[in-house]
Amino acid sequence: MQALVIGSGGREHALAWKLLQSPQITRVYCAPGNGGTQQMPRCQSVALAATDIEGLVRFATVQGIRLTVVGPELPLVEGIVDAFQAAGLPIFGPSRAAAQLEGSKLWAKQLMQEAGIPTAPAAGFADLSEALAYLDSRTPSGKGSYPVVIKKDGLAAGKGVTVAHSREEAVQALEAALAKPGERVLIEEFLAGQEVSVLALTDGQTCLPLLPAQDYKRLGDGDTGPNTGGMGAHAPADHLVTPQLLARIQAQVLDPTLQALQRRGIRYQGVIYAGLMIAPNGDPYVLEYNCRFGDPEAQVILPLLENPLDEVLLACIEGRLADLQLKWKPGYAACVVMAAPGYPDSYERGIPITGLEAAAATGALVFHAGTRQVGKQLLSDGGRVLCLTGQGATLAEALRQAYAAVEQVQFPKAHYRSDIGSRALGPAVRRGVVPAS
Known part of the structure; x- marks a missing residue:
């Protein structure tokens, strides 16, 4: 069986590497791939951008690709899964409607609030003056409280969040986030604790959590400097997420998220990535969702997975996840x-x-x-x-x-x-x- 991995980063290299371990996979194509995927036996780079949906559909059709895996979020938000499904091509990832979970922080926050999923109080704005008025109205003194979290709506490659420790920082973040017409922003209460990533596979009915991982997003040691796409990670994060807490996260976050999507008429098939804050008292809160494998979380989760990756992903695509048991290597x-x-x-x-x-x-x-x-x-x-x-x-x-x-x-x-x-x-x-x- 031939597979196609869409994207060019470390996550996509890890996905291609893991797929090639399966006895069922004869060749993996990476579009566009990178210097590492180019060096792997039975792996071939394809000069197609991850957002060239028409070209990727044509390539997969002509090549007879039986499994496509989408790495980055942008083609998912732009509807690549819808296009592949319309062409009868098996593809792992959520539809355009489902990918709003990552594509719009305001949309995701509203879904969480409606479903009673634990998350920080927040309000969304498209007007700078209204956002500034809300910023100052959050305490009786009219001066607001800090730190406060400013989140640019839409995709920002993991770098659209500002933890503002002063009004000046918050104003700068709001002005940058609302610089262009039509842009929106979320002002969110700051939550203290430790962050953890819990990714789950779903076929639209069943949710199977993967090993919890801890990502280090800040650029510098001691969690200093600006946010990045991720400077490192480790898994399982069992120092923080016990089996009991993971069961609670499934019951309070993952399953209600899937049910809320179902109520909106959305079948979500792919990865639901819950970026969580574990409060000092042990309570989990959702900071954000992603609609794909994390990077660098994939690089620490996939090496520990014993199941052939193609079997797992096809079970999601074909609605057979309830029959699958995930197996993990020790360590x-x-x-x-x-x-x-x-x-x-x-x-x-x-x-x-x-x-x-x-x-x-x-x-x-x-x-x-x-x-x-x-x-x-x-x-x-x-x-x-x-x-x-x-x-x-x-x-x-x-x-x-x-x-x-x-x-x-x-x-x-x-x-x-x-x-x-x-x-x-x-x-x-x-x-x-x-x-x-």
């Missing part, structure tokens, strides 16, 4: 992202990269996020460039393997966090020392 996975200098703002491209064979010799998995191959030379071609994933019987072992791989990579001026895992293992990791198991 942990942890990844560290190496980013280009300047990321997440303006960043350099075309930086030579070497040392990847030595990195792989540590036992770590080397997923390419933003690379391209020019002749025999591998060059950086994105903000997040590489994702090094380690595995081990303990989280500490997995982290040691990941960081050992990072040390082998020659990538001038690369930026990475040295404290991935610190929320689970403590402040010693922030000093660059992974505690002994």
